Amino acid sequence: MAQTLETAGQKPQAFSQVALLLPEPCAKGTSVIQRLCEKEPPAPLPFLGGVVAGCSSVSVVFPGAVSRESCCRFACELLKHVLHQRHQLPLPYEQLVYFCRRAAQVGDMIKKPPSMDMASKKCQQVLMELEGVLQHLEVMFSLTLVPRVLILLGGNAMSPKELYELNLEGICVGSAEESLKTPFCMRKLFHSLFIADVFSELKILPVVGTVVMLQGHRNCGVDWFRPKLNYKVPTRGRKLTISLSSDGDISISASSPQVMTSAWEDYIWFQAPVTLKGFHE
DSSP states (O other): OOEETTSOOOOOOOOOOOOOOOOOOOOTTOOOOOOOSSSOOSSOOOOOOOOOTTOOEEEEEESSOBOHHHHHHHHHHHHHHHHHHTTSSSSOHHHHHHHHHHHHHHHTTSOOOHHHHHHHHHHHHHHHHHHHHHHHHHHHHHHSOOOEEEEEESSOSSSOSEEEEEEEEEOEEOOTTTSOOHHHHHHHHHHHHHHHTOSTTSOOOOSOEEEEEEEEETTSOOSSSEEETTOOOOOSSEEEEEEEEEOSOOOBTTBOOOOOTTGGGGEEEEEOSOOEEOOOO
């Protein structure tokens, strides 16, 4: 049975890791897509090149129900993409993982200069922390419906320099078998971001800390994210809201989605206990 994100939770689902091809951070007014991996990825998705100054929201409407796996993928890939586009990672996440592992293998055979060895260790540390956040995001999405996700760059959780909000409140959630396919949803999402051009006019951001926050049911049982009962979404700083919703024929299993206006009363904010530190080469 389908349900909107305003309703109670669903049975946990397993999530799969699928590498995505992301573009290089854009210089002003440019959009560059590079393939640095030796293995050609299957069916690469279109991604954004950059936000026109003043653009504060992007809306994407899916023609049907969306699975929790897709919602989790939206959050994880947006986090990786924002970190790269805002110059907190020198390469897209999957490419950085590939080259760090390759460098580690070569380093086992060839003695590296101290500076290169230090950079390699820093890269591995950043990737380990980011991978941990991604894994716990998957756990969170399996335990509870997640209506909103925040990616906060610079400053602190109360007063960030930049705020990226993923709003999933309008999504109609269905089972994996009855929902739109995840690759289709990803293409539609990032094509909309590409058209919106949401990063090209931004100045290069120095290395800062990144905080991830998300909403979930207060009794979801998560033990890694820290509950923040009195948290208020910051109103200062540059903010981009990406709002996702479902439309069209949602008559899955001959049942209409349920809408509950008071469903969010038991949902609170949770904060990742790790601040992701960006780094430059």
